[in-house]
Amino acid sequence: MLSQKLVDSINDQINFEIHSALIYKAMQAYFEAEDLPGMANWMEVQFQEEMSHADKMFQFVCESGCRVKMLAMDEPQNEYASPLDAFQTALAHEKIVTGRINNLMNLAQEEKNHAAQIFLQWFVTEQVEEESNANHIIAQLKRVKEDGRGLMMIDQELSKRVFVPIAAA
Ligand SMILES: [Fe+2]
Ligand SMILES: [Fe+2]
Numbered sequence: 001m002l003s004q005k006l007v008d009s010i011n012d013q014i015n016f017e018i019h020s021a022l023i024y025k026a027m028q029a030y031f032e033a034e035d036l037p038g039m040a041n042w043m044e045v046q047f048q049e050e051m052s053h054a055d056k057m058f059q060f061v062c063e064s065g066c067r068v069k070m071l072a073m074d075e076p077q078n079e080y081a082s083p084l085d086a087f088q089t090a091l092a093h094e095k096i097v098t099g100r101i102n103n104l105m106n107l108a109q110e111e112k113n114h115a116a117q118i119f120l121q122w123f124v125t126e127q128v129e130e131e132s133n134a135n136h137i138i139a140q141l142k143r144v145k146e147d148g149r150g151l152m153m154i155d156q157e158l159s160k161r162v163f164v165p166i167a168a169a
Contacts, residue, residue: 003111007066009104010116014057015071016100021050023093026076027086036151038159039083042137046090048163053123056166060119083151084141091134098127 002010028043061068080086101123108116137154144150 001064001115002061002066002113006107006111006113006116007061007064009107010057010061011069012071013100013104014054014061014068015073016097017050017054017057018070019073019076020093020097021047021054022073023076024050024090026078027080027090030078030080030086031083034083036083036155038155038157039086042158042161045161045163052163052166053126056122064115084138087134087137087141091131091138094127094130094134098131101127 024043024046028040028047031037031040031043058068077089080089101120105117105120105124108120137158140154141151144154
């Protein structure tokens with residue numbers, strides 16, 4: 001059902017999603033240390049989202065009768081110059097993810113694998129939201145600049161984010 005090339009590529013992406021989760025967990029730790037609990041909460045939810053992306057791909061590979069392999073990961077960036085720096089780093093990372101998902105879709109199309117294309121479509125849509133979320137927060141952070149009150153208001157807003165499991169979404 002899946003070519004070895006597709007299995008290998010999706011397997012790489014499973015590992016990349018877990019690496020993404022690790023990056024957001026490191027950002028959560030940064031925000032916890034900065035006493036910005038709302039932003040820390042947002043990153044915790046982002047961590048859970050990335051793990052759920054990895055799980056969704058994991059299940060797809062397993063259901064296709066293929067084998068998943070866990071790979072070693074690079075250490076994530078732990079220090080950031082500012083909240084804006086952290087969210088800009090998150091956006092840059094999401095743009096890399098979008099490129100990788102598009103490459104996966106290109107491969108599924110080249111191989112005329114319809115099941116894989118339908119499966120990957122969810123991730124194509126998800127990446128639009130991922131980039132939009134980060135862009136929105138970056139715009140707000142730029143607007144408040146160094147204003148402490150503005151920063152606290154954004155932090156309060158981001159404290160409301162809750163993790164929504166994929167199946168229920
Ligand atoms: Fe993801
Ligand atoms: Fe993401």
